[in-house]
Amino acid sequence: xxxxxxxxDRVAGxxxxxxxxxxxxxALLALFMALRYRARPGEADxxxxxxxxxxxxxxxxFVYVALLAGIAALLLWKTxxxxxxxxxxxxxxxxxxxxxxxxxxxxFSYPRYGIVQRGADFQVPTLVVPAGQVxxxxxxxxxxxxxxxxxxxxxxxxxxxxxVSDFTLVFPQPGFSRNGGECSEFxxxxxxxxxxxxxVVSPAAFARWARSGGRTATGTLGGSG
Ligand SMILES: [Cu+2]
Numbered sequence: 692x693x694x695x696x697x698x699x700d701r702v703a704g705x706x707x708x709x710x711x712x713x714x715x716x717x718a719l720l721a722l723f724m725a726l727r728y729r730a731r732p733g734e735a736d737x738x739x740x741x742x743x744x745x746x747x748x749x750x751x752x753f754v755y756v757a758l759l760a761g762i763a764a765l766l767l768w769k770t771x772x773x774x775x776x777x778x779x780x781x782x783x784x785x786x787x788x789x790x791x792x793x794x795x796x797x798x799f800s801y802p803r804y805g806i807v808q809r810g811a812d813f814q815v816p817t818l819v820v821p822a823g824q825v826x827x828x829x830x831x832x833x834x835x836x837x838x839x840x841x842x843x844x845x846x847x848x849x850x851x852x853x854x855v856s857d858f859t860l861v862f863p864q865p866g867f868s869r870n871g872g873e874c875s876e877f878x879x880x881x882x883x884x885x886x887x888x889x890x891v892v893s894p895a896a897f898a899r900w901a902r903s904g905g906r907t908a909t910g911t912l913g914g915s916g
């Protein structure tokens with residue numbers, strides 16, 4: 692099973708120190724140049740000297756270009772590898788959830804259990820999933836482009852009216868997250884209210900809830916918080 696949060700955090704963990712190092716090196720060099728080579732009053736022309744416009748250090752420059760190209764290649768390779776890994780739809784999902792986005796609410800339906808968690812304007816639905824198991828999602832939109840976003844999973848996917856999108860996610864730990872999901876593609880007036888709660892429960896509790904046709908109150912399922 693692929694933990695999207697772990698995967699994306701690892702990539703971010705690679706980018707961050709490199710970004711900090713680049714900013715630091717550039718800032719220090721700029722400061723050093725400004726201080727070391729600043730024009731001193733009367734210095735240049737009085738002695739008949741002009742600052743040289745010729746500067747070349749082919750070896751240093753080659754090393755530095757090769758280093759930058761190497762870093763860029765590494766980041767691209769890591770990014771695309773992780774993207775490919777997390778985009779791969781995993782087989783043998785424990786449950787399939789059909790997600791429908793509309794202005795401005797979400798609907799989660801569990802076709803195998805006949806359960807529909809329907810949101811409405813000003814009413815946030817709950818996405819209920821079993822912990823530690825592969826959850827298969829199909830994602831569609833009935834009107835404009837929305838985006839399904841679960842920040843805790845570091846996962847975001849567009850909901851496009853012209854096509855159905857397939858993906859799998861794993862939610863490792865039981866727990867309840869108020870407004871744990873939201874629309875991340877501006878979709879009109881009440882875009883900001885287009886959210887959903889995320890309830891991750893043990894597989895046993897999920898099975899109980901599913902068998903009850905979703906009638907078990909979600910508050911009793913044991914997602915803490
Ligand atoms: Cu939206």
